[in-house]
Amino acid sequence: MFLLSLLSLLLAGAAACSDDPPADPPREAGPPARDTAPPGDITVDPPIALSLATFNVENLFDSEDDPGHEDDLPSAGQVADKLEQLGRAIRDLDADLLALQEVENKAVLERLNTEQLGGMGYAHLRLVEGNDYRGLDVALLSRFPIKTAISHASDRFTGVDGDGTNYGFSRDCLEVNLEPASGRTLVLLINHLRAKSNTSTLEANNRRYAQANRVREILGEHLARDPQANVAVLGDMNDTPDSRTLELLTSGPPRLTDPLDAGQGDRYTYVYRGEEQQIDYILLSPGLAADLSAGSARVRYDSSFSRASDHFPVFARFTLE
Numbered sequence: 075m076f077l078l079s080l081l082s083l084l085l086a087g088a089a090a091c092s093d094d095p096p097a098d099p100p101r102e103a104g105p106p107a108r109d110t111a112p113p114g115d116i117t118v119d120p121p122i123a124l125s126l127a128t129f130n131v132e133n134l135f136d137s138e139d140d141p142g143h144e145d146d147l148p149s150a151g152q153v154a155d156k157l158e159q160l161g162r163a164i165r166d167l168d169a170d171l172l173a174l175q176e177v178e179n180k181a182v183l184e185r186l187n188t189e190q191l192g193g194m195g196y197a198h199l200r201l202v203e204g205n206d207y208r209g210l211d212v213a214l215l216s217r218f219p220i221k222t223a224i225s226h227a228s229d230r231f232t233g234v235d236g237d238g239t240n241y242g243f244s245r246d247c248l249e250v251n252l253e254p255a256s257g258r259t260l261v262l263l264i265n266h267l268r269a270k271s272n273t274s275t276l277e278a279n280n281r282r283y284a285q286a287n288r289v290r291e292i293l294g295e296h297l298a299r300d301p302q303a304n305v306a307v308l309g310d311m312n313d314t315p316d317s318r319t320l321e322l323l324t325s326g327p328p329r330l331t332d333p334l335d336a337g338q339g340d341r342y343t344y345v346y347r348g349e350e351q352q353i354d355y356i357l358l359s360p361g362l363a364a365d366l367s368a369g370s371a372r373v374r375y376d377s378s379f380s381r382a383s384d385h386f387p388v389f390a391r392f393t394l395e
Contacts, residue, residue, distance in 0.1 A: 161190025
C-alpha cells in the first residue's frame with residue numbers, strides 16, 4: 075500500500091514538470107478569423123488629369139470624289155496644305171481628347187494623325203459615317219483607350235413644342251465611352267447640329283431643336299443610371315448661349331454647365347458676318363463639372379487656329395477623382 079501511494083506521488087510530479095503546454099479548452103465552432111489590413115495598407119487609385127477640347131476643322135476633305143455625297147474636291151496640294159495647317163493647330167492645342175467636326179472620312183483622319191500628329195500619342199481614333207449630304211462627319215482623337223463608340227445616325231425622333239415631324243441627326247451624335255483609369259469612366263457625346271438657314275429658317279430651327287432634345291435624352295439615360303456620371307456634350311451646336319437649342323441641351327434636372335460661363339474674357343468661337351458668336355461648346359454633367367480644373371476652360375485664339383479653320387476650339391482641363 076505504501077508503495078502504491080509513493081508511485082502515485084511520483085507520477086503527479088512528473089506531469090507538473092512537463093514541457094508540453096496544457097491543452098486548450100474545447101470551444102464552439104464558428105467562422106474563421108479574418109485578416110484585417112491596417113488603414114494605411116488600403117490602395118486608392120490616384121486622381122487622373124486630362125484635357126478635353128472640341129474643334130470644327132472646317133471642310134477637311136480629301137481629293138477623291140465620293141459619288142454618294144456632294145463633297146468638295148480640293149487638289150492634292152490643297153489637301154496637303156490643309157493637313158499641315160491643322161497639324162500645327164492641333165499640336166498647339168495639345169488636348170488628350172479632341173472631338174472634331176467636319177472630317178470627310180476615316181482615311182483622311184488617319185492621314186492627319188500619321189503625317190502631322192506623330193508623337194502626339196493619339197493611338198485611338200473614331201469616325202463613323204453619318205448623314206451629312208456633303209459627307210462631313212464628327213470624330214475623336216484620343217490618348218486613352220476607347221471602350222465603345224456608338225453611332226446615333228440612325229435614330230429617329232419627333233420634334234419639340236408639339237412638332238410631330240420625324241427627324242434624324244444631320245450628321246451624328248457619336249457616343250464614345252472611355253475609361254481613362256481603372257474605375258474612372260468618361261462619356262463623350264460628340265455633335266454637329268443642324269446649321270441655321272437663310273432659306274428655310276423654321277425647318278432648320280425645328281430640326282436643330284429636335285436634335286438637341288434627342289441628345290438630352292441620350293444624356294438622361296446615362297444620368298439615370300448614375301447621377302454623378304462623367305458626361306460631356308460637346309461640339310458645334312450651331313446656336314448661341316441664349317437660344318432654344320442651348321436651353322434644350324442644358325436645362326435640367328440636372329442642369330448642364332457651360333464652363334465658359336465662369337471664365338474671363340472672350341468666349342466667341344465663330345464670326346458670322348462680322349458678329350462674334352459662341353456656337354461651339356463643352357457642356358458638363360454635374361459629376362464632370364465637379365472635376366473641372368478651376369480657370370482652365372477657355373476658347374483658344376492662337377493664330378494657328380485662325381489659319382486652319384473658321385472656328386476656334388474650346389478647351390478645358392479636368393482631374394477625375
